[in-house]
Amino acid sequence: MPGDDKQLVVLSTERKLPQFAGLPSKPGDLTVDQFVLECKRSFKVWGTPKEQQGFLVGRACVGEAKTHLQLLGDDDKDNVDLVFTHLKEAYADKAPFSALIQAFYGRQQLPDESIRQYALALSTVLRRASDKDDKDNVQLPHPDRALRDRFVAGLGDAGLRRDLLKLIRGKGDIKFKDVREEALHLSGEYDREAMSEPAMRVAMQSADMHGQAAPRQDLSAQVAKLTAEVAALKGQLSQQSPPSRVPSQPRGLPGDRYAPDGRPYCRQCGKLGHIARRCFSQPMPGPAADNTYTNPLPYPGQGN
Structure with missing residues (x-):
């Protein structure tokens, strides 16, 4: 039956939701809103039946988030809408828009913070503020421009700030991502990141090995060529008739006769x-x- 086939596809072990542990504790952790959105998209693509969605969301929760779901009753755990509501009440971003905007414009690059980390942190704060803007971005009419200008103003390198400001004045419509990439190149951070990648180190070692092997291969080719030439000369000499041997005349007294x-x-x-x-x-x-x-x-x- 078509319904049975659909359920078999949904229960495939290869399809897994991202894990959710509660409040983000490190870069890359999902917020509750991101987790809910990811679950809804996955269920739509997979065609997951509504009665199975709550169970799958509960399996994706770990740590503190899983403990919070244990407070729900058995019937409520299978209701995906109640599960999402319970997670949002526990882990929703409760900071007001004003506090997030103040944190955004007060954000500076930390002493041991890379440019990429600083840009990510600044983008995260702005994203949280944009989600709180319930007036259709009236309070943030140009979020990309605000992010670009705040990014440049908060950089720790004064020389880099001057160079980026010149770039912005020359290209007024330049995007934040282009300014960020230019900052990574000018600071040398992009090159350091590329050199520190394991794949790049392996590639460089492989290139060095090929560079060292090339002279050896050339030398081997030259030796083989000389060996072939010597063999050809030996063949030519063997085909020629040997020179007639002239007997040597020993030294003796005048008048001596020899055969x-x-x-x-x-x-x-x-x-x-x-x-x-x-x-x-x-x-x-x-x-x-x-x-x-x-x-x-x-x-x-x-x-x-």
Whole structure:
């Protein structure tokens, strides 16, 4: 049935309302009006049945807000209108418009407060005052301009104030968000925020790693190229015929004869392969005896 299908979709565990703990205690906490508005929008998108909305709002309340809802009866806890009324009575902003406007125009940037934090705090006070203005913004006809001018006037840096005032005089219709961004850039806070982000640090480390890896990659490419060139040269040399070996001619006495392969002829016996100093044969008769070489060293077994 269509009604059953609708209820199954509403009870999906993936759809959760934002948590509400009561009075805002830190930046980002929802006020009761913001929480109620968020719940109504979610129920409209999800198509949540009216009889289930009170139960889901009770599950989203934690801490002190949950304790306040425990004061309701069991039947009243399922009535979403009574739940919203009970939360608004307990946590509605009870400050009057005059007090909020006075706090807005008296707000200054604190010594340890960043420009972004100061802008957020100032915007929050103005938003609370605008919600209290029950005369269709008659008391705040130009909230963005009031926020822009108060933001510049409350900055702690006098030099930054002068620069932003010049910007406003040059562009009279400039919006608050543009003035805030200009203040973040001029003060250097925007750059500090970007450098402090973990994602930015990782990106910078990755860039450094890539910058260091690039020279290594270039060096590896050069080594591979040189290795290929050396291998090509070796291949060319191996294909060429080796040069003919010319036998070296040993040094000797004038008139010594040598074979083409460099071996000497003996002056004493005329044989090939040794010299007269190492010859143990008898001297050759005839003219060869005139060219005998006397060994100055005694033969083994001979005396002096």
